[in-house]
Amino acid sequence: MTEENGDRPVSATATMSAEASSEQSGRLRWDAFVSAQTTEEKCSAWLELIGGRIPRATAAAILVESPEARTFVPVAVWPEASSSLARLSGAVERAIRERSGVAQATTDQDGIVHVAYPLILGHRIDGI
16 A cells, blocks of 8 residues: 655555654653753753654754853753754743743744743743
8 A cells, every 4th residue: 555745655664664763753752851860951852852743843942041141041952053043032032021922923034933931930030
């Protein structure tokens, strides 16, 4: 049995193999999250878990306050650190200012939305 994928036939066996591989990968990501020993490991594992589950997501970061600099700095990024993360600064700054979640459409990229959500404990923003 085959399914059409564009112009190429895809076998049912190949489809089942890809699904099994994806399931195994998901279990490994959960294992990494559960066994993480540091904040950085836990945050990186969390981004690995959710990054692939959000349709069309291309980048993510978890920011925490740097006591020395009094600014928020990345403790984890997904899939990897790049200069494109700087584009999130407008949404991050707005989330801090408004103390609430923000979904902000970009002006330079059609259909791209930047999302930032502050983690507020008590009256203090501890992360984004």
